[in-house]
Amino acid sequence: MQYNTDSINHLIRNRRSVFPDQFDTGKYIPDEIIENILINATWAPTHGQNEPWHFSVYTGDGIKQLASFQSELYKQESGSKFTESKYIKLQQQPLKASHIIALGMKRDANSKIPEIEDIEAVACAVQNIYLSVAAYGLGGYWTTGGITYYEKAKSFFGLGETDKLLGFFYTGYIAVPSAKGKRIHINRKVSWIR
Template identity: 55%
Template structure:
């Protein structure tokens, strides 16, 4: 429901839970910018303007309009950034994985509050020119945006995922023989 804002204390708790994510060398690489209220209009226009300026031959007017309108359908939009640690020489993937843990904590928190969210990499996520608008530098990564809001009706769909046992090898003996139970 786009016209019902989530209380700020809930958003702060979601962010606090993100801040508890595991990370190698305690680098805490996650960086977030939270857009709410009129900030959603600002965010929508910001991403539309960046898209128009840097999309080149890929520019589409319909996409430009969606970038303005979509944020207004959420209570909050949170940018997801990864700030490289200058003091630690960790592989970049480890820092990205730590941010993904933080987002997973956010997702679980949102779900526990009975809210809805999705992580998108659409829009301006991979535009190098967008980074500075979210406090990121050239060596950092903008990893997307988490849209959060109240759900109009609960999702009751049956999962379309394949069974977990299709994706797991279980080795339970010294010979490395896989058992299928």
């Protein structure tokens, strides 16, 4: 197959994280677009065709349920680290998104594939989400904040003991674009051995 490499290079180099405060909160992405984005996610590389990703998609009243769950779990689990501002943020930030995708890694307890490779496969799937969201002209970002690493959060997202919650991908229409990105020159990050 032949692809337009200039377009692909442009997409990859111009993809940016777009945060909930930048979303047009009055517009909702059609579910069919989110489904296509997730189909693209499932074409990420995966060792042994293990396909360890598990996505839970929240929209409409589902986002309200997610916001309530995560803020209350944070309140229960944070102990002396509790802050009212974080509690309120966990209640209100989700409501700015059109859809929120909980990013899970489901793991077969008997798998011979190292766990890190399943985590890496999910990360590749998330990159496919990022690029697909950008291709559709939408905004999104991957957050690992809030309740991501709370063991008690996993069951809410259909994850078991050997599984992991790897964060949340917020999506929405862009009201305020992100600034142009920058990267360190490739010569400082790449070694050629010939």
